[in-house]
Amino acid sequence: MFDFLSSGRYDLLGAFWVTVQLTLYSAVGSLIWGTLLAGMRVSPVPLMRGFGTAYVNLVRNTPLTIIMVGSLLGLYQTLGFKLGADLSADIGFRLAVLAMVAYTGTFVCEALRSGINTVPVGQAEAARAMGLSFVQVLTLIVLPQAFRSVVAPLANVLIALTKNTTVASAIGVAEASFLMKNMVENETDALFAVFALIALGFIVLTLPTGLLLGWVSKRVAVKR
Amino acid sequence: MKLRKVSTAVVAVASLSLALSACGGGGADKGKDGDKIVIGIKYDQPGMGLKTQDGKFTGFDVDVARYVAKELGYSEDKIEFKQAPSAERENLISNGDVKFVAGTYTINDKRKAKVDFAGPYFMAHQDLLVRADETTITKVEDLNSKKLCSVTGSTSAQNVKEKLAPKADLQTLGGYSECLNGLENKTVDALTTDGTILAGYAAQKENQGKFKLVGLKLSDEPYGIGLKKGDKDLQSKINAALEKMQKDGSWQKAVDANLGPANYKADPAPAITEKG
Structure with missing residues (x-):
C-alpha cells in the first residue's frame, strides 16, 4: 500500500522540511508583528490604537487563501515586488511567509492583549508613578x-x-500538501495511504509542539 | 426561555441539513431506475467542461457526454451533471455517485487499477501557451532559461520538472487563471498543460488576441470515459456510442465548435482501444 514511497520519486522529508521552515520563519515574524500590534492596541495614541484595531479586525476576518493568492496576484504579478529573490520558488516562499505573518500576527496580538489584561492595573500605575514612560x-x-x-x-x-x-x-511553495497534490495525481490506487501519510506527518509536527509548550506554560505561569 | 428557543433552532437546522444531505445522496439511485443519469464533468475548463455563470454547461467533454447519454437512451432533460475534480474522479465512480466521468480524464495504468475506461475519444497533447508577441519560445529546449507556470500537482508540471525542461524556472499555482494573470503581467513566460485546456482559455472573450499556442506535442494524453470497474456492458455501449459519434460527423462538429476558435489543431479521432 505504501510502496509508492520506495519509488524514489517523492521527497517526503524534503517537503516537510519546507513546511517546518515556513512555520519557523512565519512564527518568528508573526510573534514580532503581533507584539507590535498589541503594543499599538494598548497605546495611549489614538491613531495607533485605531490602526491596530482596524488592521486586526480586517485581516483576521479575511480568509488566508485570499491573503495568500492576493499577495501573489497583487504584490508580485501586478506590482512586481520580488522581495529580493529571482527564482519563482524563492519568491513564492517569501510571499507565503509575508502572508502568514500578516495573518497570524493578528491572532498573536489578540492572545497577547488578553495576557496584558491579566496583569493587575496597579502594577502599571505603580510603574507610571515611578516615572517610567x-x-x-x-x-x-x-x-x-x-x-x-x-x-x-x-x-x-x-x-x-x-x-x-x-x-x-x-x-x-513546495511544502507537504504540495507533495500530496502530486501524489494524488499519480497514485490513484493509493489515495487513502497518501492522505494518511500526510496527516501523520502533521501530527508528528504538531503533537510534540503542543505537549512541549503545554509543559512550558505550566513552568512559567505567574503564580498569583 | 431564550435558551430553549436557540436549542429548538439548532435542532431544526440540524434536521434540515440531514434531510438535505439525504436528498443529495439519492442521485445514483435515480440513474439505476433509468430515470436520470448522473455524469461527472469538469466545471472549470473552458472549451472542455465549463459551468457558465447562468448555470449552463459547455465544452467538448460535455458534448461527448451528452451524445453518449443520448445513445444510452437518456434524453437531454434526464442528464444531471456533477462536478468531478481530478482527485475525486475515481471515488465518484466506484461509489456509484456518477454513471461515468468525461472530464479530461487521461487513460493510464494507475487509474485502470481503480476504474475501467471506454474510448479514448480524444488525443490531447501537452502544449505551451505564450503571449501573442512571443517569438523566443518555439521548442521545449527554449524553456530552460524561461519562467514557466502550471497548476499544482498536475501531470504537466511534473513532466516539465522531471523530463522536458528540468532547468526551467517552474512556478506551480492553484489555478490556470493565476498563471494567465502572470503571463499577461510578464512574471511568467509560458503556461503549460494539455493543449485543449490552453485553447479553451485562449479562446475566452477576455483573453482573445492576447495569447497563442506554440503547437508542440510534448506528451500524449488519450482522454477516456471513466466508468465502474468490471461494467463491461456499459463499456461496450459507450464505445459503440463513441464510434457512432465519430462516424456521423458529430465528433468533428463538436471539436470545431469548442476548440476551433483558438486555432487548436486537433488530432483526428483516435481508434477505440479500451475494450473488455
Whole structure:
C-alpha cells in the first residue's frame, strides 16, 4: 500500500522540511508583528490604537487563501515586488511567509492583549508613578508577565500556523500538501495511504509542539 | 426561555441539513431506475467542461457526454451533471455517485487499477501557451532559461520538472487563471498543460488576441470515459456510442465548435482501444 514511497520519486522529508521552515520563519515574524500590534492596541495614541484595531479586525476576518493568492496576484504579478529573490520558488516562499505573518500576527496580538489584561492595573500605575514612560512600562513591567500567561494560547496559534502553511501550496511553495497534490495525481490506487501519510506527518509536527509548550506554560505561569 | 428557543433552532437546522444531505445522496439511485443519469464533468475548463455563470454547461467533454447519454437512451432533460475534480474522479465512480466521468480524464495504468475506461475519444497533447508577441519560445529546449507556470500537482508540471525542461524556472499555482494573470503581467513566460485546456482559455472573450499556442506535442494524453470497474456492458455501449459519434460527423462538429476558435489543431479521432 505504501510502496509508492520506495519509488524514489517523492521527497517526503524534503517537503516537510519546507513546511517546518515556513512555520519557523512565519512564527518568528508573526510573534514580532503581533507584539507590535498589541503594543499599538494598548497605546495611549489614538491613531495607533485605531490602526491596530482596524488592521486586526480586517485581516483576521479575511480568509488566508485570499491573503495568500492576493499577495501573489497583487504584490508580485501586478506590482512586481520580488522581495529580493529571482527564482519563482524563492519568491513564492517569501510571499507565503509575508502572508502568514500578516495573518497570524493578528491572532498573536489578540492572545497577547488578553495576557496584558491579566496583569493587575496597579502594577502599571505603580510603574507610571515611578516615572517610567509608556514604552518602559510595556516592555519592562507588563509584557514580560503577559507573555508568561499566554504561552498556552500562543501554542494554539503556532499549531494552527503549522497547519495553515498548507495554504502556501496555492502559490507554488513546495511544502507537504504540495507533495500530496502530486501524489494524488499519480497514485490513484493509493489515495487513502497518501492522505494518511500526510496527516501523520502533521501530527508528528504538531503533537510534540503542543505537549512541549503545554509543559512550558505550566513552568512559567505567574503564580498569583 | 431564550435558551430553549436557540436549542429548538439548532435542532431544526440540524434536521434540515440531514434531510438535505439525504436528498443529495439519492442521485445514483435515480440513474439505476433509468430515470436520470448522473455524469461527472469538469466545471472549470473552458472549451472542455465549463459551468457558465447562468448555470449552463459547455465544452467538448460535455458534448461527448451528452451524445453518449443520448445513445444510452437518456434524453437531454434526464442528464444531471456533477462536478468531478481530478482527485475525486475515481471515488465518484466506484461509489456509484456518477454513471461515468468525461472530464479530461487521461487513460493510464494507475487509474485502470481503480476504474475501467471506454474510448479514448480524444488525443490531447501537452502544449505551451505564450503571449501573442512571443517569438523566443518555439521548442521545449527554449524553456530552460524561461519562467514557466502550471497548476499544482498536475501531470504537466511534473513532466516539465522531471523530463522536458528540468532547468526551467517552474512556478506551480492553484489555478490556470493565476498563471494567465502572470503571463499577461510578464512574471511568467509560458503556461503549460494539455493543449485543449490552453485553447479553451485562449479562446475566452477576455483573453482573445492576447495569447497563442506554440503547437508542440510534448506528451500524449488519450482522454477516456471513466466508468465502474468490471461494467463491461456499459463499456461496450459507450464505445459503440463513441464510434457512432465519430462516424456521423458529430465528433468533428463538436471539436470545431469548442476548440476551433483558438486555432487548436486537433488530432483526428483516435481508434477505440479500451475494450473488455
